Amino acid sequence: MGSATELAYTRIRQGILDGAHGPASRLREEDLAAGIGVSRTPVREALRRLGAEGLVEFTPNRGVRVVAWSERDLQEIFELRALLEGYGARLAAGRATAPALRGLTVLAERMEEAVRGHAPDRLERVAEINNRFHQGVLAAAASDRLVAILGHVVQVPLVRHTFRRYAPRELERSLSQHREILEALRQGDPEWAASAMRSHILGARNVVGRAPTGGGAAAT
Amino acid sequence: MGSATELAYTRIRQGILDGAHGPASRLREEDLAAGIGVSRTPVREALRRLGAEGLVEFTPNRGVRVVAWSERDLQEIFELRALLEGYGARLAAGRATAPALRGLTVLAERMEEAVRGHAPDRLERVAEINNRFHQGVLAAAASDRLVAILGHVVQVPLVRHTFRRYAPRELERSLSQHREILEALRQGDPEWAASAMRSHILGARNVVGRAPTGGGAAAT
């Protein structure tokens, strides 16, 4: 794991995700390199990769900026997620193994606990578990390519953006939809699974683009 | 153009596309650099980018290999294309401008001429025009993100792979489907457009995975 490029990639990505490098902020190679403790070479390679993944933007001879999403981008992203994750759920309905289903069940339960709990980092935990649930469904679909593509679409900063926009009722709906998706997978019903996942995500799309409510947590 | 990295990227990609670097063949940085006339640095960056696009595979400390597609990969790719390009056609039905439609009409006509002609490079031309038609529909959908994603999915080497697998009748069907898609777009009928595009691509999926016939040309 020692690889300096790997380290640079992880650190820079992390910096973007948790807001240390805000949207549209410029990234100077020298600074990054100094901060991480490697030379510019691995930093450049890491930036190249982040660029290919859509997290940063290149301008020749003018450096790299963190990508800033427009309202339209967000809509586009949720549309594509609905399409692709819906498809993933459809596949998963035919392929999910018993252990995979058990894992998803545990995640759904943990998420409910997290929502109903009162921990101060409640929102963080909910978002994290939610993310793992979606990853789990995707994994059950057993399509490497789909995983790769969704990696390009659903950028984690977006989750931050979605953060805190759920009203309590919408959050409950989200939990209920997770249970529904799970049930559809258990029954091996592809259409139901796809449809439930689609609704789940299109519901989230409409939450994005509103002012933050402060009342809930990100839940796709 | 001037940029050495850009040059390296283009040349290596070209080499993969036209078979100079066959599937699973190893790429040594030094060789590539010497062949292109630049140093290893831009070559590495180009390889990094190609890796992110899914054209080559990295193995730490062991270099880069051109990706080799399995049968299952091909099925997966066509499924995803059907999904994504179907969606693209749906969007395009509501957004295509008159000039865009005219452009697509010209392409459809040219493709028919190419199919019916007897030029020795007929297959090449058909594949090329076909590709531009699909790009055109996609462009009409006006979703940058969709374009980017499909760029990751539909790799051109795959077109080579599909090459020469069409029987004449299937090729005719393909032309007819292009006309149908175009008509659906003209009428602004999203469901029809999506469905026609889906059929078109799923038809191609079944052609892939057969032995080459030698009788036709690639036509998605």
Place this chain on the structure above:
DNA sequence: AGGGTCAGTATTGTATACAAGACCCTGGCT
């Protein structure tokens, strides 16, 4: 005074030199 141009500076782009790790072949041992 305003605008343009030219030099200085900062930052990215490229080359090269050096380090580290992985493959391969030979030699010795069991």
Place this chain on the structure above:
DNA sequence: AGCCAGGGTCTTGTATACAATACTGACCCT
């Protein structure tokens, strides 16, 4: 004879030095 060990070589990974390009500010010209 087969197998393990060790060194040599080849290739990738990283650092640094150098080149080229774009920003900044000041000065000159109109």
